[in-house]
Amino acid sequence: MHQPSDGSPDSQRRLGVMGGTFDPIHHGHLVAASEVADRFGLDEVIFVPTGQPWQKSDRSVSPAEDRYLMTVIATASNPRFSVSRVDIDRGTATYTVDTLRDLRAQYPGAQLYFITGADAIASILSWQDWPTLFDLARFVGVSRPGYDLNVEHLSGHLDELPPESVSLVEVPALAISSTGCRERVREHRPVWYLVPDGVVQYISKRNLYSDSLPTGSLSTERKSTQ
Numbered sequence: 098m099h100q101p102s103d104g105s106p107d108s109q110r111r112l113g114v115m116g117g118t119f120d121p122i123h124h125g126h127l128v129a130a131s132e133v134a135d136r137f138g139l140d141e142v143i144f145v146p147t148g149q150p151w152q153k154s155d156r157s158v159s160p161a162e163d164r165y166l167m168t169v170i171a172t173a174s175n176p177r178f179s180v181s182r183v184d185i186d187r188g189t190a191t192y193t194v195d196t197l198r199d200l201r202a203q204y205p206g207a208q209l210y211f212i213t214g215a216d217a218i219a220s221i222l223s224w225q226d227w228p229t230l231f232d233l234a235r236f237v238g239v240s241r242p243g244y245d246l247n248v249e250h251l252s253g254h255l256d257e258l259p260p261e262s263v264s265l266v267e268v269p270a271l272a273i274s275s276t277g278c279r280e281r282v283r284e285h286r287p288v289w290y291l292v293p294d295g296v297v298q299y300i301s302k303r304n305l306y307s308d309s310l311p312t313g314s315l316s317t318e319r320k321s322t323q
């Protein structure tokens with residue numbers, strides 16, 4: 098069982114859960130987590146990289162250990178951010194219902210806030226065992242450029258859900274996606290300032306997103322003028 102570092106019992110804690118494939122993690126993810134932590138007075142935000150994101154099975158996803166390490170690097174400087182391996186270590190298709198059950202077992206009594214972008218919350222009715230999700234956590238949908246933030250798709254169900262099941266929060270707009278970052282690396286364009294510096298360096302070191310990109314090539318090498 099997890100022991101909080103500040104000695105407070107888990108039952109009094111509000112924990113954010115930021116699930117994602119994080120291939121790679123970028124500043125859109127970090128700003129969303131930071132804003133929701135501030136709005137809801139969260140004690141901590143736990144980033145949970147997916148193990149096997151079944152709704153992305155039509156594309157190739159980087160090894161889980163690379164995505165996990167990039168998430169650790171990106172969150173290391175924030176004492177209120179941490180990273181969980183629950184989805185990676187489960188070794189089966191990643192369902193949020195399992196993520197939340199595992200975290201509730203690890204942090205008994207804590208109130209969980211699952212943070213999702215507008216695109217993800219719009220697809221929540223396609224998630225495994227979705228009605229159960231709202232018994233396990235509150236859901237916070239955050240704005241994301243290019244997507245409408247609403248719960249119209251849930252309108253037929255809202256009466257059946259526990260109170261305060263879903264909140265919508267406007268966060269500073271960052272038009273960044275992992276897809277865009279991967280494309281940039283592939284095209285030898287910079288990803289500096291879209292992802293944390295350590296993540297740029299990790300992508301270069303591990304040669305992610307480009308078979309032909311030699312370590313230290315121009316797309317990830319910071320120019321002397323920057």
Ligand SMILES: Nc1ncnc2c1ncn2[C@@H]1O[C@H](COP(=O)(O)OP(=O)(O)OP(=O)(O)O)[C@@H](O)[C@H]1O
Nearest residue numbers: 116117118119125213214217241271273274275276
């Ligand atoms: N720029 C952003 N602003 C707000 N939320 C975001 C942003 N980017 C991603 N999110 C949210 O973060 C969570 C994890 O996203 P994910 O790791 O799939 O990143 P992504 O950029 O959407 O990746 P990809 O482009 O590969 O699909 C999702 O809930 C997603 O909606």
Ligand SMILES: O=C(O)c1ccc[n+]([C@@H]2O[C@H](COP(=O)([O-])O)[C@@H](O)[C@H]2O)c1
Nearest residue numbers: 116117118150152191192193194224225
């Ligand atoms: O539970 C599901 O069936 C489910 C389906 C799709 C996505 N999710 C979760 O939504 C979060 C964002 O997923 P993704 O694929 O957009 O990176 C991540 O925590 C996923 O595990 C969950």
